[in-house]
Amino acid sequence: MLIREVRARWVHVPIPVDQQHVSDFGRIQSFDTAIVSIEVESGLVGWGEAKAAVGSAGACRALVAAVADEFAPQLVGRDARQITALWDRMYNGPRSGYALERGRAFPVLGRRGLSVSAMSGVDMALWDLLGKSLDVPVLELWGGPRTATLPAYASGGWADADGIGAQLLGYVEQGFESVKMRVGVMDGDVRTSIARTRAARKGVGPDVGLMVDAHGTYSPSEAMQFAAGVEDLGLRWFEEPVNADDRAGARRVRASTAIPIAAGESECTRFDFRDMIEHESVDVLQPDLAICGGPSEGRRIAALADTHQLELAPHCWGSALSFSAGVSLAFASSSARVIEYSLGGNPLLRELPEEDLAVANGLVPAPTRPGFGVTPKPDFLDEYEVT
Ligand SMILES: [Mg+2]
Numbered sequence: 001m002l003i004r005e006v007r008a009r010w011v012h013v014p015i016p017v018d019q020q021h022v023s024d025f026g027r028i029q030s031f032d033t034a035i036v037s038i039e040v041e042s043g044l045v046g047w048g049e050a051k052a053a054v055g056s057a058g059a060c061r062a063l064v065a066a067v068a069d070e071f072a073p074q075l076v077g078r079d080a081r082q083i084t085a086l087w088d089r090m091y092n093g094p095r096s097g098y099a100l101e102r103g104r105a106f107p108v109l110g111r112r113g114l115s116v117s118a119m120s121g122v123d124m125a126l127w128d129l130l131g132k133s134l135d136v137p138v139l140e141l142w143g144g145p146r147t148a149t150l151p152a153y154a155s156g157g158w159a160d161a162d163g164i165g166a167q168l169l170g171y172v173e174q175g176f177e178s179v180k181m182r183v184g185v186m187d188g189d190v191r192t193s194i195a196r197t198r199a200a201r202k203g204v205g206p207d208v209g210l211m212v213d214a215h216g217t218y219s220p221s222e223a224m225q226f227a228a229g230v231e232d233l234g235l236r237w238f239e240e241p242v243n244a245d246d247r248a249g250a251r252r253v254r255a256s257t258a259i260p261i262a263a264g265e266s267e268c269t270r271f272d273f274r275d276m277i278e279h280e281s282v283d284v285l286q287p288d289l290a291i292c293g294g295p296s297e298g299r300r301i302a303a304l305a306d307t308h309q310l311e312l313a314p315h316c317w318g319s320a321l322s323f324s325a326g327v328s329l330a331f332a333s334s335s336a337r338v339i340e341y342s343l344g345g346n347p348l349l350r351e352l353p354e355e356d357l358a359v360a361n362g363l364v365p366a367p368t369r370p371g372f373g374v375t376p377k378p379d380f381l382d383e384y385e386v387t
Contacts, residue, residue: 001080001133005039008050008067008121010060011348011384019345021158023055024186024217031056031348033290033319034063035376036121038129040080046129047376049321050121051290052114054266056317056346061386066110066118075122081133083126087296090119116268116293123294124325124372131371138325138372142299142332145366150330152364153209153236155317156343157181161196165203168210171343175361178209178236178338183226184217194229201233209338211262213239220249227257237262237284250281262286265315269293270300277308288315290322295329302333309335316340319348320357324372331366339364352376 013031020028036048050067052058074089085100092099095106110116131138139145154171157164157180168179181200183193197212204210212235218226223241239262242249254261262284267273269292276282287301298314305312312335314326330336341359342349349357354375358365367373 001129002041003038003075003078003080004041006036006067006072006075006122008034008036008064008118009381010034010064010386011381012386013347013384015056015345015347021156021344022186023158023182024184024215025055025057028056028344031346032058032060033348034060034067034118034121035319035321035381036067036125038075038080038122038125040129044129044132046080046125046127046132046371047321047374048121048124048126048128048294049290049319049325050117051288051318051322052117054288054291054315054317056344062114063118063121066115067122070115071118071122080126080129083123083130083296086126087119087123087294090122112268112272117291120290120292120294120297123296124289124321127295127325128371135370137328137367137369138295139328139331139367142328145331146334147331147366149363149365150327150336150339151177152339152341152359152362153178153180153211154343154362155180155340157200161192161199164196164200168200168204168208172204172208175363176341177362178211179204180211180213180239180340182215183212184214186217190218190222190225190229193226197230197233197235206234209236210234211236211239214241216240216243218242220246220252223249223253224256227253227259231257231259235259239263239286240265247275247279247281250276251279254281254283260284260311262313265291265317267292269297270304273301273304277304277310282310284311284313286313286315288318288322289325289329290318295325298325298329302329302335305333305335312336313338313340317342320350320353320374321372321376323349323357324367324374327364328367328372352380
């Protein structure tokens with residue numbers, strides 16, 4: 001299992017106009033990500049994903065360069081099965097000898113951000129490779145599924161107060177028992193967000209799980225006003241009420257409401273999630289496996305969720321690769337109950353893989369294919385690669 005080649009490709013896929021949506025990120029016209037492949041001497045290939053942004057669009061050339069120039073030289077010629085040691089090598093760089101010998105972290109400058117995203121893609125490809133080499137799903141290596149299926153929640157909800165009820169009801173009619181809508185600065189003011197959320201609850205009725213996501217755009221006082229205005233609606237969670245760097249603000253918001261607070265999609269490594277937990281600012285941890293440090297780090301974050309009796313809900317707004325890795329993590333974790341399923345225009349979720357993702361009637365079955373079970377179509381990669 002000696003590594004022969006490590007490669008990343010930036011794919012930029014236009015979204016058809018009729019599938020584009022508008023949020024605080026603007027009009028989303030493309031889906032971009034970095035697809036990582038690792039080939040070993042036998043010719044077997046593992047696939048991973050690294051993201052430059054939590055949303056859809058974003059330049060990924062820096063990720064491609066980090067994989068090619070920073071990580072590939074550290075990995076080529078090494079045994080692909082030694083994933084934990086390879087993670088420590090990537091994270092600690094030239095000081096990895098100290099880290100491996102002394103059992104603590106000696107990170108180089110890239111403790112957060114694109115360096116850790118790039119590592120995430122490599123780590124995901126290594127787990128995929130290990131599963132494929134043993135002809136088992138990665139989930140089996142992590143102890144197997146806790147349940148045969150998990151419910152998916154439909155992630156979307158951008159319409160105004162007049163249309164949001166029908167938009168979300170359309171998701172429910174596809175079989176989803178819970179749905180997520182966007183709120184926050186894109187609404188202009190808190191009163192409009194409250195009106196949209198009340199219209200959403202009225203539209204879907206009392207029994208559908210309803211989440212709201214502010215993308216971190218409220219001030220703490222706006223978030224508290226919003227939470228107070230929708231407190232009686234029985235929301236499943238309130239996601240990213242304030243800027244992820246305002247942990248004290250998030251703590252004030254959480255203390256002000258009984259609505260569970262979700263966050264974490266842009267956080268890197270177990271250390272960020274430890275900080276969120278120590279600040280008592282979160283109820284639902286949402287690591288993105290193409291950002292947080294990969295499945296290896298996702299497993300450590302899941303252990304933090306278990307330990308602190310918090311919910312784990314991996315952020316699954318990416319290609320089929322990070323989606324399937326997030327699904328595998330959820331099935332293997334005691335604290336996960338629901339899977340995010342994007343209903344935005346996302347060709348990387350539905351058109352990139354050879355396989356069918358098998359999300360039907362709002363249910364995700366436990367993965368059964370080797371590795372993470374996703375093989376990117378070669379023609380698709382060639383067509384959309386940015387060179
Ligand atoms: Mg979100």
